[in-house]
Structure formats: structure tokens, C-alpha cells
Amino acid sequence: MVTAYIGLGSNLGDRERNLKCALDHLAQAGGIEIVTVSSFRETVPVGGPSQPPYLNAAAELRTELSAEELLTVMQDAERIAGRRPTGVRWGPREADLDLILYGDATIDTERLVVPHPRFRDRAFVLEPLADLAPELEDPVSGRTIHELLLELMRRRSGKRNARLIETVPELREYVDMTVRNRFTVGLIPTMGCLHEGHLSLIRAARKTCDKVLVSLFVNPTQFGPGEDLERYPMQQEKDLRMATEVGVDVVFAPPAGEMYAEDHCTFVTVMGLDSLHCGAARPTHFRGVTTILTKLFNLTRPRVAFFGQKDYQQTVLIRKMVDDLDQGVRIAVLPTVREADGLALSSRNLYLDAGERDQAPVLYRALTIAEERFEAGERSCAMLIDAMGEVLSKAPDFEPEYLVIVHPDTLAPMTTVAEEGAAVLLAGRLGKTRLIDNTLLGVTQCED
Ligand code: PAF
Secondary structure, three states: OEEEEEEEEEOOOOHHHHHHHHHHHHHHOOOEEEEEEOOOEEEOOOOOOOOOOEEEEEEEEEEOOOHHHHHHHHHHHHHHOOOOOOOOOOOOOOOEEEEEEEOOOOEEOOOOEEOOOOHHHOHHHHHHHHHHOOOOEOOOOOOEHHHHHHHHHHHHHOOOOOEEEOOHHHHHHHHHHHHHOOOOEEEEEEOOOOOHHHHHHHHHHHHHOOEEEEEEOOOHHHOOOOOOOOOOOOOHHHHHHHHHHOOOOEEEOOOHHHHOOOOOOOOOOOOOHHHOOHHHHOOOHHHHHHHHHHHHHHHHOOOEEEEEHHHHHHHHHHHHHHHHOOOOOEEEEEOOOEOOOOOEOOHHHHHOOHHHHHHOOHHHHHHHHHHHHHHOOOOEHHHHHHHHHHHHOOOOOEEEEEEEEEOOOOOOEOOEOOOOOEEEEEEEEEOOEEEEEEEEEOOOOOOO
């Protein structure tokens, strides 16, 4: 049995009756089961002579017929629904049935082309199809129906695709243009695999900057030996589509060799801060981060660079570096975006198996207990840490790496949460996956 999708349309006579009649014929023909039919929707005719509006629908079929046999039954159904030959291409008709997809087959014969050669450009096919199977993949483009529909809408609304730049000279040329035109640049540095957390940064940049630039670069210098550099998730095509969707102007996605020459030997180190907490377990991590960011700031000359509060220690180091080196970039830090159960969004969440994923919100729950106890008046860091430790111990596979309450700027451990507030930083492992999270006590969480 093969799952096939067909499009149906009618713009002459009793349109609804014609479509139902065609579907009845398919259902009775033998070898075809109609799984679902979308709602019928009225659409404006595309191409052909001036003609009345159409009623369109899509249907999912399961069939044991070959694609050619199915086409023959569909043509019979058109005739039975009242279609008469007119000889007018794309002219009005009582019934028009198109085979859009036949499993994941690609067929190109004189009689039949599958996937239907024009379905990606037709909202009257994609819209009802998206009702039935939004995640279904077009075997030719690899895009889902939902993505194809979004792209079509974007093309129609004149939205331009995010421009992909992969080389430093091309990036320099683009940035020179922004300087000449006095455009402000908002930079969102990422390692790709974009998720809602990144999108919230991009949306914020879109509101305040003339040009929004996203970098996708899995920066090798911030990974230590034995870490996940080789298996770090990558999905550049999808990232580009997501970036376009939220109005990014440029995606800078250089290959590693473009950013680091073989003899690269210059690093930026925020001394002291880089060896605390995450830096204790990952000794070269932060110098990799601050080095790549310095390079990206030099190349893109942003007015503002956007980061998530989830990597709190990283944001503290970046602000210190920008101050110390007069880099002249405003660092905007936005709230952590979470799943419904509190797990902070991270590309590394993809590594979690089902059991680990179930336990992963424990970090958030521990931070929430600290917030609640702090609200209730508790100021002793030892007591707050104890309460969090108790919550964490309920997740059998969670192995804490560190749990500290620190000064929000210096990151130095505190014994009592004082006037200036505190940051609660937490890291640990679930299986092979390292997770981090944090919250702020007595200080406003990061700006929105
Ligand atoms: O937070 C990250 O994804 C990375 O550390 C950054 C800031 C993009 C530098 O590679």
C-alpha cells in the first residue's frame, strides 16, 4: 500500500457536488482507501482565461494501485463528476484531479510527473495539503508541506531570503555597505541549530537594528579535547529558512578555515573569570568564546550583540571583555526561553534520550525552589543550596558539576545574598549531556 496525496478542484456547475462525486468514484473504484479529505475552500483561479472561483481540496489516499493506474481512476472520476473536454488550457472545469505525491516516488513519464511539477507554487494545493500533513516531506526539495507553504507566502509578500555569506571578504563588503549607509547592525552570534531561544534574540534585534546579522559557526576553539565538537548538531538549510522567517538580513556561515588560519595563535582571555565554574571543567572554553566573538565583532562592527541569559557566565565575560577592550558593542542579554516544563532551550537538548529528557527539568525545578525560598526571606546561600540539592537528588541520573550562588558581576561565591543580589549557577550531566541553567536573585532578570 502506498500513501498518495491528490488535489481536487472545481469551478463549474455544483462545485461541491462535483468534488464529492469524484471522491465517491475513487472510494468505489477498488484498490483505493480515502484516509482523509481536507475542508473545501474557495480560491481565486491561477492562470488561464478569466473564469469563476474554484472550490479546492486535498485528500490522502492509501492505494495498492500503481501511480499510472491511480491516474487512470482519477481521470475517470473527473469524467464521472461531469468534466467535458474544452481544449482550453487551464480553463474552467467541473472537476480537476491532480496526483501530487505518490509515496516518496519521483516519476517523470510522458503521461505523469510526480511530485506534481507545479504544486510548490500553488497555495490552493499547499493550503489544504498542509491541513492534512504539514510535516510531510516533498521528496524532491526535502521541504515539508508547511515549509513550502511558508516559502510561497513569503515569495508572494515579497520578503527576501536571508543572504548567505560564507567568506570573510564578502562579509567585509557587506559590512562596508552598512557603514556607508549608516545602518546599525545587530549581531546574533550562534553555533547554528537555531531554536526559539535564538529566534527571540533575532526578533529583539529586528526591532532595534537596521540590519540583522546571524552567525552560524561551530567554533572549534571553544571545545576541549573529548568534547562534542564532532557531533555538535548542524542544520544549515533549516537555519537559513528559520532566519528568513524571522527577517534576518544576512547569515554568516563560514567554514572553520575561513575563521582560523592554520597558524592562528592570538587569543583573547578574560583572566580569572574564565577559570571559574564552567571554566573549571572546560579550561579553554571561554578563551575560545571571547576570541571568536572579538573576531566577529571586528568583522561585523555591530551596534548591539544579542545573547541569552542561559549562558550567564558567558555574558558576564563578554561584557567584561567589551569594557576592557573598548570594543564599543552594546551587549543585550535576553531571558532564557524554556520548554513548557521549564527545561532551558539548548541545541544540546537534542542529545537527551527519552529518560534523560524526563529528568532534565530538574535544573529548573531546583532554581525555582531557590527563587521561592529567597522570596520567602531566606538569604543564606548554604540553606538555598541545600534546598536545591534536595530537589536535584530526586533525578537519579543527574550528576551535578557545580551549584553556586555568586556575585552577579564578579561571579565570586557568596555566603549571604546581599543588596546587590546574586546569580545562582548550576551545571551537571544527564548521561553524556552537559546541561547548564541559572537564575538571578534580588536583581531584575535580564532585560526583555
Ligand atoms: O553561545 C554560543 O552559542 C557560543 O558560545 C557563541 C557565543 C556563539 C560563540 O561561539
